[in-house]
Amino acid sequence: MAVSRPRAGLRLPGAEAAMTKGLVVTYLSLIVLIPLAAIAAKAFSAGPAEFWDTITQPQAIAALKLTAICSLIVVLINAVMGTLIAWVLVRDDFPGKAIVNSVIDLPFALPTIVASLTLLTLYGNDSFLGIHAAYTRFAVIIALLFVTLPFVVRAVQPLLLSLDRDMESAAESLGAGKVRIFTRIILPNLLPGIAAGVALAFARALGEFGALVLISGNVPYKTEVASVFIRGQIESDQVVGAAAVSVVLLVFSMCMLAFVNLIQKWGLRHDR
């Protein structure tokens, strides 16, 4: 995710460069920028006061709070477990490793509503596991963990693969212990990946709807997440309200991205 200044390498000559830039800008505008701008415009279409009233109504605050807190918990777990999974997949050898490696991406492939239904049979009232977690805040976390699993794993894996093991040997020969090697050599190198994975997972968790709608319970103030609240706003023909709460989610995501950028900068400085 760290975007560095262009250095040496393949550069497109004049006319093509201009054309490429044009294409990229047009494409990004059509696919991302115009829709995002439209949402923001919609959110403020009734004025800043109305925007503020919408996002500070108690039901909205409760939903945003629940969503943000659950998402934070989820990315913290992801940061640790995702790194661990990546570590095992890169550094360890065991039978069936290739299969495990491909299973990681399955949460991406599954329609999220199916994920929700599956989790409901596992953790619902008829759970054959005997775990009755459905319709609680805990269920929100489980569902989010499921859909955000791949982000950190896939961001850390390539960094681990390209990590120069000579550094570790050198440190070892200089008398560094395992913990020291991990915290001083390996972790700083993985940090940009972890941070990038965390940022993506956080953004995904904030906006998740399908995986949560069946299992979260949707009880306002208790288990109603932001996306379900937004769904209610749309059903109540409060399009401006729906847009306003979405803008808050976008701001949350941007804050996380900014925070991650800071971490990455810190990581790069550490590099030298």
Next chain:
Amino acid sequence: MSLSSSRNTRRTVQGLLILALVAFGAIVAGCGSDASGESGGKVQLVAYSTPQTAYEEGLEPAFNQTTEGEDIDFSNSFGASGDQSRAVEAGQPAGYVNFALETDVTRLVDAGLVSKDWQKNRYKGIVTNSVVSIVTRPGNPEGVKSFQDIIDKGLDVVTPNPFTSGGARWNIMAIYGAAIHEGKTPDQALESVKQILSQAPVQPASARDALQAFIGGAGDVLISYENEAIAAQNAGEDVDYVIPDSTILIEQPAAVTVDAPKSATDFLDFLWSDAGQKIWAEQGYRPVNKSLVDPSVYPTPKDEFTIAEFGGWDKVADEFFDDQTGSVAEIEKELGVSTEG
């Protein structure tokens, strides 16, 4: 980098760019042109999701058997009632529409897509009826007969979130109306609604999700439409249902759009005909033609009331379901504050 390889790169990039532009243009053009020819032999049906089976397996084939319906093709679109209505408002082509709530038709009237006179016919724009019922575990082990029983026995109840599910608003109005008919004041009736919502451990996003949750083991009872309960039984689910003595008549509206072809109007006429109404009855819906209601299948509740008693949906939507000032929003707020932790 040598000169020739640079030239090759340039050529490749040029080729890729042209390809990308062409592909992009093709995508935009492809998505933009909607191949929806206004042929008279087609009915573009847009409806809420529940009656999908009724249409596809009962009503449409039967219409094709009639002289007006011969050679008529259907293009069907089913989804959440509010979503479907908003889609048509935003431009989805539709000839015939059928929703769970009158306000979803009103939205199209306001948009100029459905005639203001859509209710000026024999059945006031309503194509089917149902009633709000209480779905129970097999044999009704709790012996529930009324909404008050749910409160008195302190049962866990599943009912959809009234903000995400427009259709779930019928449930709330059934509870409210039944309490009013017991002689309660409006404030006491709202207290009954509040009590029942406080006993709901889950408020699924839609009526179908609610049925799914109940079948999955959530709750002692489910508040749902009679037709949903019948559909669940027909699908082999092990549930029973009770029609409370005092409950609301659910009226499901249908209309044709202003520039609908004659085939759509013919279809609506067919749905209102005796033949059409009998198929609705087979599919779990109460005919709007009272003479066709078979009391052994569809007993009329002793004390059946309609939404008109509370001023109609436009008024009820404002008073009860406004997301900020409605009394149900207030109730959810009070419940949320008292249990937040």
